[in-house]
Amino acid sequence: MVTRKTVWIGTNWKMNKGPAEALAAAEALKSYHPPEGVKPFVIIPFTSLQAVAGVLKTSDVVVGAQNMHWEESGSWTGEISPEMVKECGADIVLIGHSERRQHFAETDWTVSRKMAAAMRHGLRPLLCIGESLEEYDYGVTDETLARQLKIALHDVAVEDLPDILVAYEPVWAIGAGGRAADTDCVARVHTGLRRVLNEIAGAEIGARVPLLYGGSVTQDNARSYVEQPNVDGVFVGRAGWNVPDFEKLIDRIIEERAPA
Numbered sequence: 001m002v003t004r005k006t007v008w009i010g011t012n013w014k015m016n017k018g019p020a021e022a023l024a025a026a027e028a029l030k031s032y033h034p035p036e037g038v039k040p041f042v043i044i045p046f047t048s049l050q051a052v053a054g055v056l057k058t059s060d061v062v063v064g065a066q067n068m069h070w071e072e073s074g075s076w077t078g079e080i081s082p083e084m085v086k087e088c089g090a091d092i093v094l095i096g097h098s099e100r101r102q103h104f105a106e107t108d109w110t111v112s113r114k115m116a117a118a119m120r121h122g123l124r125p126l127l128c129i130g131e132s133l134e135e136y137d138y139g140v141t142d143e144t145l146a147r148q149l150k151i152a153l154h155d156v157a158v159e160d161l162p163d164i165l166v167a168y169e170p171v172w173a174i175g176a177g178g179r180a181a182d183t184d185c186v187a188r189v190h191t192g193l194r195r196v197l198n199e200i201a202g203a204e205i206g207a208r209v210p211l212l213y214g215g216s217v218t219q220d221n222a223r224s225y226v227e228q229p230n231v232d233g234v235f236v237g238r239a240g241w242n243v244p245d246f247e248k249l250i251d252r253i254i255e256e257r258a259p260a
């Protein structure tokens with residue numbers, strides 16, 4: 001097998017799996033060895049973060065949290081600080097997922113604060129950006145994504161940008177009612193995102209920021225995204241919740257990939 005680039009393949013468990021089920025899934029995942037060049041990751045609910053991170057600590061699977069606050073501590077009932085996320089053993093923190101923007105009033109401003117906080121605490125932010133169906137229909141996808149990206153990265157040092165992950169997740173593609181974006185659309189959008197990154201950071205650094213696609217990714221379509229230029233991985237929801245299915249999805253991407 002020949003790999004051309006590091007491929008990030010992750011799943012977001014969202015609000016699924018209580019501590020017992022999460023632990024069982026982590027035990028199942030810990031002996032998984034991904035193909036060369038692949039970095040698998042799982043994004044875990046807070047109630048299981050520490051336990052799952054403990055089990056997967058010595059494995060090939062990277063663990064992340066689904067959200068965090070930007071402040072170090074204080075009167076923020078119900079919130080989790082960057083330090084708490086770090087202490088639980090997470091390496092990645094998901095920031096700006098569309099479900100948080102949509103249902104929990106997350107804004108470009110809060111996303112920006114969280115991005116800077118994650119970098120300060122040595123966490124790898126996985127920034128999610130994506131246009132709504134209305135924005136897509138009005139033809140403002142590129143403008144929407146450029147705005148989200150520029151505001152999110154505003155307070156991140158340019159030289160640190162290769163340490164982040166960016167996932168393009170069109171809101172209309174996500175979840176049971178979603179429709180997977182076609183590969184031409186993803187290739188075009190990701191080329192535009194790369195252009196914005198190059199504008200922000202220069203071509204040498206911009207080229208090193210991993211860009212993932214997410215939204216109704218399945219075992220059958222995952223490879224078609226990873227084959228596109230400027231697509232450095234996929235971010236999976238439902239298709240990754242079952243551990244054997246997640247492993248199969250990863251294995252199929254690599255097995256079926258044409259040699260470089």
Ligand SMILES: O=C(CO)[C@H](O)COP(=O)(O)O
Nearest residue numbers: 012175214216235236237238
């Ligand atoms: O979080 C997600 C993983 O990318 C995203 O919401 C996609 O979910 P899916 O449509 O169930 O794959």
